[in-house]
Amino acid sequence: MADRLSPLEPVYRPGNHGNLAGGAGVVLGERQPGSIVQLAVWSGQERPALAVMLDVTGMRLPDGAGSGSAREDIAAFGFAPGRFLLVSEAEGLADRLRAALSEELGTVTDLSHGRTAFRIAGAKAEWVLAKLFAIDFALAAFPTGAGRSTSHHDIFAQIQRSGPEQFDLYVFRSFARSFWHTLCRAAEETGYEVR
Amino acid sequence: MLIPCPYCGQRDVSEFTYQGDGNRTRPNPSSTDRAAWNAYVYDRTNPAGEHREIWQHSGGCRAHIVVVRNTLTHAVVASSMARARTRADRREPT
C-alpha cells in the first residue's frame, strides 16, 4: 500500500530550535503510528467491550473517566463517556477490532488518517502545554496513562500522558500544520529539539 | 466561569457550547399539536436565579450536560449527563 504522508512534511525541521541557553527543554515530534482507532461502546457494555479490547490488544484499562494505559507499541485511553482511543504501531487494528466486536457492544471507527499524533517530552513539557490548554498537567492531576479531551481555540486535541514527562497529542489532520507551528512557537522559550 | 463536566471535571466555559433551555420537552414526533411544538421551539424560561440548562462540552468530551446554574451568581448548583437523565425515563423509540 502507498505510504501515508505526513501533513507536516514541508515544515518539519529536525534539529534544535529556540532558546537553547539551558539546553532543549522539550523534544517535539510527530509519531506515525500504524493505527489510530476509536472504540465506542454502548451504555452498559463497557466491561464486555473492554474485555474484547484486552483480547485483541493485550491492553487492560483501569476504571474511571479518562483512564488509560500506555506502552511503547500500543496505548489506549478513555476520552469521552463510552469512548476510547487506541493507538498501535501495527496497521490494521481497526479491522481486527471490528472483527472481534459484536455490534451489540459498540462500534469501531478507523481514524488512522484523520488524526495526527504529536509527542512532547522533557522537563518542560507541562510548562509548554500549559501555554496552550486550560487543563491541569501536574502529574497528580493528570496521571501517567490518563487521557483528556480539550481544545486550543478551534483546535481540538486528545491528550494522553504516556510518561512522567511525556505527552501524546492527537489532533485533527487538517489542523496539524497550524498546531505544529503553535506548539513549536510555545516551545521556543524553553528551547526544543525536533526529532 | 467554570462548568463541571461529569466526565472531564471542571473546565473553562470556553470549552462549552450553550445548547438551550433544559426545561423543554420535545412533543411526540408525530404530534400535530401546534401549540406544543411552538412551545418547544420558541418558549424559553428566563429565571433570575436557578436555571436548568443544556451545555455541550464541545471542546472536550462532546457530551451534553444538564447544568443547573444560578443566572445571578453564575454558581453551578448541579451538573449531570443529559443521557443519564433521559435514560431514567426511558421510553420505547418513538
Next chain:
Amino acid sequence: MSPRRAAQGGRIDRSGPVRFSFDGHAYTGCAGDSLASALLANGVSLFGRSFKYHRPRGVFAAGVDEPSALVTVLRDGIREPNIPATMLEIYDGLTVESQNRMPSLAFDVGALNQLAGPAIAAGFYYKTFMGPVFGPLKGTRFWMFCERFIRRAAGLGRAGYEKDPARYERMNAFCDVLVVGAGPAGLMAASAAAESGASVILAEQDAITGGSANWSGETIGETPAAEWAAATTDALAGRDNLRILTRTTVWGYYDGNTLAALERVGDHKPASPAGEPKHRHWTIRAKTVILATGALERPIVFPGNDRPGVMLAGAAQRYALEYGVLAGERAVVFTNNDNAYCSAAAMRDAGAEVAAIVDVRREISPAARELARQAGGELLLGHAVVDTEGGKAVTCAKVQPFDTASGTLSGSPKSITADCVLVSGGWSPTIHLASQAGGKPVWDEQQQAFLPPAPAQRWIGAGGLDGATTSEEALRQGWDAGRASVDGPPAPYAAPLVSSLELDARPAPVLEIPGKGKAFVDLQHDVTADDIRLAHREGFVSVEHLKRYTTLGMATDQGKTSNVPGLAIMAAALGKSIPDVGATRFRPPYSPVSIGSLAAERQAEIKPERLTPMHDWHVANGATMYSAGLWFRPMIYGQPGETVEQAYVREARAVREGVGMVDVSTLGKIAVQGPEAAEFLDRVYTNTFSTLPVNKARYGLMLREDGFVLDDGTTWRLGANDFLMTTTTANAGKVMQHLEYLLDVVWPQLRVHLTSVTDQWAGIAVAGPKSRAMLAACVSQTAVDDAALPFMGIVHGRIDDIPVMVCRLSFSGELAYEVYCGAGHGAQLWEALMAAGQPFGMVAYGLEALGTLRIEKGHVTGAEIDGRTTARDLHLDWMLSRKKPFVGSAMMDREGLIQPDRMQLVGLVSLDNRPLNGGGHIVEHGDGEIRDDSLGHITAACYSPARRQYIGLALVRNGKARVGTHAFVSDPMRDRFGPVEIVSHHMYDPQGSRMHG
C-alpha cells in the same frame, strides 16, 4: 553619588551605573532603581504635564498607585505610553519620554489651559458639545470642529502606529492556594500553606518580595525586616510545591476562583532571550485565594497639592529606605495620623531635614511624639497645610491653624520653606480584588476606610487588606490564613518578634482642607474638589453618576489615591456619611494590562488554518487560495495573463467538454454507526434512508426544528449499520452539534455513534463527459461502467496502490464521481488522477469554476441555505417525506412558511451583458431611483460558459411566479443598475440527461 542618594541601604546595587535617558537627557541610576527613584536621585522633580490643565507634575507615590508620573517608553521603535515611572525598572539603554507636553516638558503652551480653568471644569464636554445647537459655539458640529485640537491638548500618552514586535504569551495554572501579595502577611501565608504540601503560587507585583518589609525600617525576628523577607523568600523558593511570580500583578478576580494576572517578564531587561515573552498573561484557577494585597496610602486634599514635590509620606519613606533616595532635602510632613511620623523619622535618618510636622489633630500618641522628636523640626498640632508655592517644584508650604471638629481654618497662614510636602490621609486597604470577587465593602469608622466584604468566593484576607495596622498583626494573620487555606489545624506559630511602635491606628476624619485655588482629588484626570461639589450642585447624587460625570477615578490608576478622599468630599456635600454614599464597585483590571497580553494566544496566528491533504499541490501549481471558514481552498488555477473570470470560465468549460477534478476534502463527513443508524437518519433527514441499499448514496435534506432548511448533502451506506454522511463545508460543525444534541438529549435510547471523520478522508470530484473513461483507465479491482457503478452507486477499488472508494454523484450536472481515500494518501491520489487524466485533457478546477457549474445547474449552497429559506423556497419540496415525521416536519407547514409571496429561488440572466454581483437587489423599476421596493437579492453570480451569458441565482419574492418576467438589478454600492430576466433556477440541462448519461 548625588546628594539625594544615600551612601548605603535599600535594595539597589550601587556597584555600577545604569544608563538611561529621559526626554533626551542622559542619566545614571543603580540596578534596582525604578525610573522614579533614579530621577529623584538625580534631582529631577518635574515628570510630566497634567491631563487637562497641563500643570507641572512630579512623582506622587512610589508604586502601582502613582497617578501623576506617567511616561512613554520607547523601545524597538515602539511607543508604550502611560507607564508609571514608579513601576518602571531602569536598565542600561532605557529610553523614556514625558507626556502631554508641547513642545517640551519645561515650556508647555498647553499650560495656558490653566488660565481658562473654570471653563473646563466638570462636565465641560457635555455642556459644551452635546445637545441642541444654540449659537455657533455649541453642539455636536462644534465638537467635530474642536475635536482635533482638544484631542491633542488633553490626554495622556500617545500610542504609536508601529506593529509591536514583542511576544506575548498566556499560561494556565492550577493550584491549591494562590497568595496575592508577598509582603509580610503574604510571605507568612505562603509559608504556612506550603508547609502542608499544598501547591502554592505566590504572586507579587513588584520586582522583589517583601512589600512593606522593604521600607518599614522595622526588625522582624533578629534581622532587619527586608532581610527577613529575603530569607523567607529564599526558603520558599527552594520548595518544589511553590512557585514565586514576581513582577506579576493579579488584576482580575472572576467566577469560579479564576484569577487573571500579568507577569512582566521582559520589561526590565535590555533584551529578551529568544522565545521569551515580554508579558505573560496568567489564568490561575485556585482552590483557595489568600488576599494579602496590603493597603494604599491616600492624601489629604488641599489647594496646591499637585505641585511637584508634594508626595505621599509613605512613598517618601519608601524612596528613603528601599531605594536610598531622598524625595527632598527639606520636608514638611502633613498628616491626620500617626503613621506619617515614621516617614518623618525615616527622612531624617536618611539625611533630610524635617522642617515641620503638620498634624490636623491636637492630640497624638506618645509614640508619635517620640518620633517627632527624633525627626526634629517644628511639631504643629491642630494645623493644616493650606497651599504650596513654587513653579516646577515646591519651594514652600503655607500652614494655618485648623479645627478638626468644624473643619475650619483660623489665624493667618505662615510659610515654611521646604522642597517637598509629604502628605498622609491614612491608609485604605487594597480591597479591589476582594470587591471584584463579589460583595459590598464595609466602612470602618476607626480606620476611616473600606474593609473588604465578606468573601463571596473562597478567599481569605490577611494583613493590611484585612485591617491589620502593625506588621506583627499582619504576620499572625498571614500564618492563620495560610493554615486555614489548606484546612490545616492551627499549627503552633512561632511569632517572630517585631520591633514596631505603639502607634494610634485611627486617623482623624479629615481628608480635605478648604481654601482657594485648585485642590486636586484625582491627579491623573485633573478632577478637583470643586468639580465634585459642582457636580453635586448640578444634581448628581449617586456616586456612580458622580464618577462618570467628573471622571473621578476613571483614569489609568483607577483612583487608587483619590477614591476615599473623593467620597469624603461627596459625602460632605450631600450631608451624608461616607458609608451612606457608598463605594463604587471595583472592576478588573486592578492596574493597566497590555492589550498584547490579552490577545496573546491569537498573536502568532489570528486563527488556525485547515489544510486539505492536497494543499501543497494546489499552491505549487499556481492556485490562488482563499479561505472558507478556517479552510484554505483553491479559487482558480490561473495561467499567466488570465483574469479570474477567464480562468474559471476555462476551467468550467473544460469540465463541460472533457474532464476536470476538484478537491472536495473539506466537505464535512460524519460516521453514523450503530444498529439504529438508519432509523436515526430517517428522523433527521426529510427523506428516507432506511431503504437505501448498501453501497448506494442518497442526497439528503435536513431541517431545523423550526422547519427551515439546515443543510444538505449525500449520505453513503457503507454497511447495514454504517453510514458516511457528508455535509456542506461551512455547516459541518453545526450539523454535528445538531445531531449530537438529538442523540444525547432527545433520543438517548437510539444506539448510534457519531464521529467526525472529515479529516480521515481525502475527496476528489472528477467531473465531465470523459470522467468515466478516465477512471476506467486508472481504477483497478472494480469496474466503473454504468452497470457496476450506476448513478449514486459506490464501488471500492484501487488507483495505483491506493485503496479508494468511488461514488457516482454529481454537483456539476455532468457525469461525475467522487473518489475518496485515506487522507494520508490524498496527495498521491491527486497526482495519480492528474497523471491518468492527461490523455483525456484533465484540468484541475477551483471553487470559482465549481460555483459556476452549480449556478448553471441551480444547485443550492450556503448562500441560499441562509437560515431563512424553506425546502419549498428552494424547490426541494420533493424531498419532504409524507410517510414519517422528521425533525422540522411539525413546523414546516406553518402559515408563514408556505405563503406564495415568500422569497423563492430563481435564476437570473443579465440582459445588458454585464456581470451581476452577489448581494445586489432585484427591483421592479429600472430608473435608478433608490426606493424601498426590493424584491429580493442575488445570492450568487458568474459568467456562464454554457449559456454565454452573465447569470445568477437569486431569492426573489414570489419568484416562482415571476419566471419569464423582467426586473432590474439595483446595486448602488457598486453602482450597478440594469435589466435582468428572471428564469428557472435550472439554467443548464434541466432534464439532467448529462449526469445520468
